[in-house]
Amino acid sequence: LGAPALLSVNNIEVIYDHVILVLKGVSLEIPQGGIVALLGANGAGKTTTLKAISNLLRAERGDVTKGSITLAGERVQHLTPNDLVRKGVIQVMEGRHCFEHLTVEENLLTGAYTRSEGAAAIQQDLEMVYEYFPRLKVRRNSQAGYTSGGEQQMTAIGRALMSRPKVVLLDEPSMGLAPQLVEQIFEIVKTINEQQGVSILLAEQNTNVALRYAKYGYILESGRVVMDGPADALRQNEDVKEFYLGLS
Ligand code: ATP
Secondary structure, three states: OOOOEEEEEEEEEEEEOOOEEEEEEEEEEEEOOOEEEEEOOOOOOHHHHHHHHOOOOHHHOEEEEEEEEEEOOEEOOOOOHHHHHHHOEEEEOOOOOOOOOOEHHHHHHHOOOOOOOOHHHHHHHHHHHHHHOHHHHHOOOOEHHHOOHHHHHHHHHHHHHOOOOOEEEEEOOOOOOOHHHHHHHHHHHHHHHHHHOOEEEEEEOOHHHHHHHOOEEEEEEOOEEEEEEEHHHHHHOHHHHHHHHOOO
8 A cells, every 4th residue: 555554444343233243354454645445335334344443333232343443553442432533533424414403614613522722723724624615615604404415515524624633434425416516525525635634434335436536445245345456456357347337
């Protein structure tokens, strides 16, 4: 991969409800400043992998029973989701998950909840988010529940940025959005990656678009990584073409 791994997932197993083995030894690496795609069909285990990293499995009776997860060499499995956010690991959940009754701006501000700097620094970051997503500035005073799907996805990503992350785990950002809007959002994510150095793990069923923005990809099938490699190589691989690229 070139750059040293910032986040490293080593051979993890995840079990739901003590019995359902969903991840059967998944390993992956996110280099500092990289965009990595996690691909696979519905149910392959992408969301579970992300939740294992951000420690959000407990609420769903899921548990990492084997393997390790490290951030810059430090084991982070035991940390709470909040502590992980403080360390710079944040997940943008599938389906956007805005606070519907809060305004767009209030949603963005909730993203800064783990930070202890003063209001000035947070205001500055709010302006940064508005620079990346001018549409959110226009909609800042609208109730999030009444904004479009694309605007809610932008709000969810902007909210994550407000925590000053090192790694953003993005779960299916393309879901339910028109192709043109998907492209627009991915372009902004790429710009954020380049300008802020934020590393990104991108879980996507839309293999086509994900492999155009990511440098490296992993393909999950039934809880196992069945293939991984540079994005260009995956796009040219016959199996990937047949089973994944035709779908999206
Ligand atoms: P999706 O596109 O639906 O998000 P995915 O690749 O992210 O798919 P996961 O959501 O990680 O897949 O699910 C992987 C497997 O784990 C599926 O078979 C799913 O039914 C199962 N699973 C997910 N959550 C739970 C849960 N809370 N309890 C039991 N099984 C679960």
